[in-house]
Amino acid sequence: MSTPRAPKVAGIDSAVSLPPHTAVPPHTAAVPSRPAAPPPVPADALLQDRLAGWVSDLTLLHELTESLIRTGSLDDALRELLRAGAALVGARRGMAVLEPADGLGPASTVGLGLAHADLGSIETVPRSVTSYGRILDGLDPLPDGTLPGPVGIPDLRGKEDLHPRHREVAARLGYAASYALPLATEQAGRLGAVVWLYDEPAEPAERQRHLVQLYGRFATEHLARLLEVERARAQVATVAEELLPSRLPRIPGVQLAARHRTGPRGGGDWYDALPLPEGALGLAVGSVTGSGPSALAAMGRLRASLRAYAVMEGEDPVAVLSDLELLLRLTEPARAATALFAFCEPQARRIVLAGAGHTPPLIIGEQRTEYVETSLSAPLGMLACWEAPSVELSPQPGETVLLYTDGLLRRTGDPMDRAFARLHAAAAGVPKADRADPGAVADHVLRTVLPEGLDGPDAEGEDVVLLAARFE
Structure with missing residues (x-):
């Protein structure tokens, strides 16, 4: 007795695999025995797509940093930082707090899509339980202990240990997630923090986090330069008034x-x-x-x-x-x-x-x-x-x-x-x-x-x- 053979499908021996360069006839593709695997993407196409993504990211960062360096005051720079960062992380609202760690000031709070009363409500939440407050107070340093890291809360409503006052303010203002970024570099030190607010539970993707952190480091250096100018102006004004x-x-x-x-x-x-x-x-x-x-x-x-x-x-x-x-x-x-x-x-x-x-x-x-x-x-x-x-x-x-x-x-x-x-x-x-x-x-x-x-x-x-x- 001969050994039984596997059944054929549409006249094609299923036991014999097609060479990779052979196309499947149209009449056999209509009734496959299992879903056809997508054709492999050539390695050079993957490389081109990756390079195109890098070029796009670099172009975007260049445009955003060009807009930032055109700002001449601390408040204008903070507003531009909020606007650009919101576009990078996909948020609609945010708040930036300038509070240099050396305590020499000046201090400033700027909002994006938040009225003055909204900023006041957020500031009633104990700082130690907010993402930006933990950055400002140095409660979340990096593993090496030098600088604070980003703090993200992807779902405020589902966070069981959320402070009651924080939950109340978030519900009243209608935000459900936040992503906070420190304004800090090794050279400039810690100057402040910025937090973006989402209307629904969300968090930035890995690529978005990478881009906004690059932009944040550049923004911090720009803010440090403006801070030195502002302090020099204040000193000059003080001397002039004394004279x-x-x-x-x-x-x-x-x-x-x-x-x-x-x-x-x-x-x-x-x-x-x-x-x-x-x-x-x-x-x-x-x-x-x-x-x-x-x-x-x-x-x-x-x-x-x-x-x-x-x-x-x-x-x-x-x-x-x-x-x-x-x-x-x-x-x-x-x-x-x-x-x-x-x-x-x-x-x-x-x-x-x-x-x-x-x-x-x-x-x-x-x-x-x-x-x-x-x-x-x-x-x-x-x-x-x-x-x-x-x-x-x-x-x-x-x-x-x-x-x-x-x-x-x-x-x-x-x-x-x-x-x-x-x-x-x-x-x-x-x-x-x-x-x-x-x-x-x-x-x-x-x-x-x-x-x-x-x-x-x-x-x-x-x-x-x-x-x-x-x-x-």
């Missing part, structure tokens, strides 16, 4: 107010108001060329010298500025400065002033808003011997004389003629209710001439000084 009057004098017949905005590099703009004999008052504003600590030091020396000259011969503003020019030329020949000094007799409402390359004062009142006509003169330190005639004016009761530095005009970014027109329009538009308060007049001018984005500590530009004197 300016801590308070303005109280003189019968006149009300005074001053406003000072320090530029990012720390310029040499200054103001002064000092009482003089027989009820007189000396008002001064000026600007020293340059920026940074050297300009601040020169500004302090110049202001102190002007005070001494004003006490000795304040009735003659030209003599005061002439002495100041001689001092500047002898002690700091490589530096120039502008200055304006006004000798005021408030009871008689009489002002005698002289300016050296400085912008003209502005008179603001019910019946007029006009610039004081002063003679053209060079800045101090630019001529072998400076001298210019003085100007006398008599403000009416209730009028305010506004002294300012050219940083107010330059920070607008307009040509000087348009900047002067802009300042005049702002002064003419002071509300009637504010005209009795020189501080309100100065604030209105600042808000109008320098709208949002041009005013404040983060605005790019020069120093701005305003000194307002309202005569009764």
Whole structure:
């Protein structure tokens, strides 16, 4: 008896395997004995797909980091970090907390898709039970103990040991999962943490985690640079404020107010108001060329010298500025400065002033808003011997004389003629209710001439000084 053979299917001997290059006929493929295996993918195609994925990831990271480095402030960088990270991990909302581990500040909290009240609700949860809080407090270090690692909670609703307050806030705000990333590198240290929130239970895939961690390390280094700049600005602003009057004098017949905005590099703009004999008052504003600590030091020396000259011969503003020019030329020949000094007799409402390359004062009142006509003169330190005639004016009761530095005009970014027109329009538009308060007049001018984005500590530009004197 012969050995039984396996049955054939559609005329093909199933005991005999087809060579790999042989195609299955169409009529046999319709009724296979078992599902046909997919054709093997060539190794070069797999490599090409992998390379294409790498190129795509690198291109995405390049675009995101390019957007990040264009940010110039800590809050803007945190917002860009939140936005880019949300795209990488597939989340819709998030919160970034800047809290440097050295304790020197500044501290900041920024949200994405979260209102201010929402951020406040999240902050009511004990930090030790939140993912970002554990990072900030160093409760989840890496195995080597140096830096914290990412903290993910893929299902907040199903987490049995979740803090009751955390569960309550998550339910109220409608998020069900979170992924927190430390803002920390070995060079920068721990600067803060960022957490993204998911509406449903979820967690980023391995590729997403890899990309967001690469992006997070770059963002941390960028934040560290901005942090150093911000701290330097704060120090410069503090020094500048210490070099300016801590308070303005109280003189019968006149009300005074001053406003000072320090530029990012720390310029040499200054103001002064000092009482003089027989009820007189000396008002001064000026600007020293340059920026940074050297300009601040020169500004302090110049202001102190002007005070001494004003006490000795304040009735003659030209003599005061002439002495100041001689001092500047002898002690700091490589530096120039502008200055304006006004000798005021408030009871008689009489002002005698002289300016050296400085912008003209502005008179603001019910019946007029006009610039004081002063003679053209060079800045101090630019001529072998400076001298210019003085100007006398008599403000009416209730009028305010506004002294300012050219940083107010330059920070607008307009040509000087348009900047002067802009300042005049702002002064003419002071509300009637504010005209009795020189501080309100100065604030209105600042808000109008320098709208949002041009005013404040983060605005790019020069120093701005305003000194307002309202005569009764």
